[in-house]
Amino acid sequence: MSFLAIDIGNTRLKWAVYDAMHPGARLLAHGAVFIENIDTLAEDEWKDLAAPAAMIGCCVAGDAVRRRVEEQIEELWDFPPVWVVASSQEDEVVNGYDHPSRLGADRWVAMIGARWHLLNAGRPRPALVVMVGTAVTVDALDASGHFLGGLILPGHGIMLRALESGTAGLRVPTGEVRDFPTNTSDALTTGGTFAIAGAIDRMYRNLTARCGEPPSCWLTGGAGWKMAPHLGQEFELVETLIFDGLLHIAQRRAQAKLAR
The missing domain is CATH 3.30.420.40 (ATPase, nucleotide binding domain)
Structure with missing residues (x-):
């Protein structure tokens, strides 16, 4: 079961696919794009990826950027995006x-x-x-x-x-x-x-x-x-x-x- 992790910073989106859901899992694929280029993920970097089973990510670039990523995830794969926010x-x-x-x-x-x-x-x-x-x-x-x-x-x-x-x-x-x-x-x-x-x-x-x-x-x-x-x-x-x-x-x- 592969697993997608996403880190959306102020300048770039970094992503990585692992073969399991735990730290130290084997890295299968990874990449990074500048925020202004994230609309091409579905037709470029993610186009030929084997479908991950799930995804988790964090985002500090704002709701609009996060939604643009969510739309491409939903276009390619059948699972809901999960975003971590700070809690107590x-x-x-x-x-x-x-x-x-x-x-x-x-x-x-x-x-x-x-x-x-x-x-x-x-x-x-x-x-x-x-x-x-x-x-x-x-x-x-x-x-x-x-x-x-x-x-x-x-x-x-x-x-x-x-x-x-x-x-x-x-x-x-x-x-x-x-x-x-x-x-x-x-x-x-x-x-x-x-x-x-x-x-x-x-x-x-x-x-x-x-x-x-x-x-x-x-x-x-x-x-x-x-x-x-x-x-x-x-x-x-x-x-x-x-x-x-x-x-x-x-x-x-x-x-x-x-x-x-």
């Missing part, structure tokens, strides 16, 4: 947001994926979950799986566009990260990278002080690999963290349904 609790993770339903679904699912990895390895300890994409999120879990809170800050692209629109003469090529930049391109790239790294380091120290031990650190997102070399802490780079969370949620919900 999902399995091992408790949501400490002031208004739990307002937490981004991708952040919620990524934390659930990180918690699954920790428990699967037999290490229930605090966790710092960082997603680097259009925006950057830095979220903290204590050792019991309680979400304590987190940060949202602009990704590299948004930072650069803000500087371009707010200053004169800063339309320059992307530079390199340098310890001591000596040109504007490198200064902009290094400034954005160090700003993100500094926010991550501050949350790392906050979580260590709160829990009395250093957290396990997880890095994901489309630009996670770009940040990895510039972080002061040791991070586990898991590009499939959201898919792992989605598969774990689907598995646990199916098990709960059978147990009723």
Whole structure:
């Protein structure tokens, strides 16, 4: 029984088909499209896929984008789309947001994926979950799986566009990260990278002080690999963290349904 997982972010839709409904299942197919191109999924990337038995996904791009994806799923296959939204609790993770339903679904699912990895390895300890994409999120879990809170800050692209629109003469090529930049391109790239790294380091120290031990650190997102070399802490780079969370949620919900 193959299973479709979908992650709709602010810039791209990522999808993957697995041979079973659990984290670690064998990957059968995968792909990604920019949001402006999602109307071609049914006639392009999904056209020749063997029909999955079910689907689960998360979406932060808005209702209109989600509906455009749903229409293509319904056109191709005979199952209802299932979308994860943040709730007060999902399995091992408790949501400490002031208004739990307002937490981004991708952040919620990524934390659930990180918690699954920790428990699967037999290490229930605090966790710092960082997603680097259009925006950057830095979220903290204590050792019991309680979400304590987190940060949202602009990704590299948004930072650069803000500087371009707010200053004169800063339309320059992307530079390199340098310890001591000596040109504007490198200064902009290094400034954005160090700003993100500094926010991550501050949350790392906050979580260590709160829990009395250093957290396990997880890095994901489309630009996670770009940040990895510039972080002061040791991070586990898991590009499939959201898919792992989605598969774990689907598995646990199916098990709960059978147990009723």
